Amino acid sequence: MSKLNYIDLFAGAGGLSEGFNQAGFNAIAHVEIDNAACKTLTTRSAYHFLKENNQLDIYNSYLSKAITREELYSYLPIELTESIINLGISNENNNEIYKKIDFQINNRNIQEIDLIIGGPPCQAYSLVGRARSEHGMKRDPRNFLYVQYAAYLEKYKPKMFVFENVIGLLSAGSGMYLENMKKLFKKKGYSIEICRVNAENFGVLQMRKRLIIIGWKDDFIPNIPNFEKYQSNINSFVNSIFKDLPKLEAGSGKDVDIYVNNSNEYLTKSNIRVGDDFITQHIARPHTLQDKKIYEIAVDRWNNKMERLNYNHLPDKLKTHKNRTSFTDRFKVVADNLQSSQTVVAHIAKDGHYYIHPDIEQNRSISVREAARIQSFPDNYYFEGVKESINRTAAFKQIGNAVPPLMAKIIADQIKGLI
Incomplete structure (x- = not known):
């Protein structure tokens, strides 16, 4: 055909x-x-x-x-x-x-x-x-x-x-x-x-x-299939996308890096990891000391109590937003022990507070490549900026949309x- x-x-x-x-x-x-x-x-x-x-x-x-x-x-x-x-x-x-x-x-x-x-x-x-x-x-x-x-x-x-x-x-x-x-x-x-x-x-x-x-x-x-009731046989926990990637600190990462572990069943079946021996755009944004303290609280609360952080529960010294009634979940962990994360949207280009990495030792929001993996993009899918230099913001916006x-x-x- x-x-x-x-x-x-x-x-x-x-x-x-x-x-x-x-x-x-x-x-x-x-x-x-x-x-x-x-x-x-x-x-x-x-x-x-x-x-x-x-x-x-x-x-x-x-x-x-x-x-x-x-x-x-x-x-x-x-x-x-x-x-x-x-x-x-x-x-x-x-x-x-x-x-x-x-x-x-x-x-x-x-x-x-x-x-x-x-x-x-x-x-x-x-x-x-x-x-x-x-x-x-x-x-x-x-x-x-x-x-x-x-x-x-x-x-x-x-x-x-x-x-x-x-x-x-x-x-x-x-x-x-x-x-x-x-x-x-x-x-x-x-x-x-x-x-x-x-x-x-x-x-x-x-x-x-x-x-x-x-x-x-x-x-x-x-004969249109019933996509509303479709159920794939490709499934896993969110931790599948993190296991083979190098650990990063906030503000670190490389445009070209190597995997630290072999692929897993989910990455292979979903066509995310496609056989290359290197990874691109595994880059994390920097964070203020105050944001990192909030991230630690959010990750600790989820990993130990399975509870989401409500902004009003933060110590007063860490609260800077006047709005205390809406978007109180603005700091949210990408929970790797669930089968799905929260929706990745274009706002991730502005800050990573809603997409905190679940590893408290890394204490950062997710990288460009991790966001792309949550969206199921193949690892060899490269997100460009207008100029050839690395443009993390443009990449996040494209992924979220x-x-x-x-x-x-x-x-x-x-x-x-x-x-």
Whole structure:
């Protein structure tokens, strides 16, 4: 069977497309507004291209810092680098984006687009985003990005589409946005099924509840699997992601380091540890002395009492926040004796208080690589900054916003069978 072709909209760092690539789909174009995320997409496209051409040694040379990013990209055909489209999807930009996608389709002699995937930025629909917004996100233009998504369905007429977003979409605008989506997608010729899923059920070591909207052309009726009741046979405890990584102190770590233990069953089955003998981006952020004292209290409380730290229980000298009624769990341990962690979100780019490492001796928040593993990214997935120098903040933001590739692959495998 020839590969099925897809377009990735609002691509982010490529977690959703990574799952579809692993399932054997062929990316025609990725559209993403964030510059750093586009660099990440290009680097990952280099990985897949070089792997197909039996040249992974070149990619590994880049990861190990033997060659520069510019040298890595020099091995790629120009059409591949141009398939990463660094533009925001909007009325102003759509014609230019269409031209770039059409160039890819014509240049590669693609007969049809089988699938469109992606989900618009979710802050406008998220419950937390609405709680923190003065107007409950009612004036946020991101509320209507689904209209742009529908425009791409109309132009490229894929057999199916996969639209990912937050659970809050169900209640946003008292359900108005979701109802309008249904009507608009129907007008464009697509029926939909809405699935509430938890990444934990797909083998991801994280409680991450999301909406997956599966759409299909009205001219055929697929037998959509019940993703809400899916249960993977890949499961473990969160400690599986920590056992083979070097111990770090706050503010330490290397962009290239070596594993300290062999792989384990979970890392192998989930395709996280992929056979290389070195690890990248195992870097921890620095912390103040006060934060480290709070971390010690939080870890000790969990490890010895299985209790979460409430901010109000801290000694007065460690309390600096005036808000004592909401977000009282702002300091939280990634408990390695559970089967899933708390949800990794983009706020991890600002501080690591909600993601404290469970080892009290390390006394830090989790590293970039540990966050990526919780999200089920392969260890050879490299998160770029705009510049080639290490950009921990950009990496954390991309990881927090991503769809877990392990969940995406399982969905992709099912979609492949339907098409």
